[in-house]
Amino acid sequence: MKTMLTVAGALLCIGLPVAAQQASKCGPTKEVIDDLRTEYNETVVGAGKDEKGNTVIVTASPNGETWTALVVSVKDGAACAVAAGKGWKAIPPGKDM
Secondary structure (H helix, E strand, C coil), rough: HHHHHHHHHHHHCCCCCCCHHHHEEEEEHHHHHHHHHHHHHEEEEEEEEEHHHHHHHEEEECCCCCEEEEEEECCCCCCEEEEEEEEECCCCCCCCC
């Protein structure tokens, strides 16, 4: 889980632009994830907690063509897309890129 948090944190810190169609993705977590599954064939590939207790979720398409990073608010449970891109590659813990 620590590796996933590191990866998610790195994605958020480098300020990757969010695709326009995914930038408006905020709402109940289940609905946002269902929409990503329907629109981009993405499923959850990892999750962790940030320093504020929010949940960070990464979804990706099976072939890694697209991915989305979501932050789920600890306050109200709403999920918002904070980054999205192409070319997702899963890296096992302990392996280098």
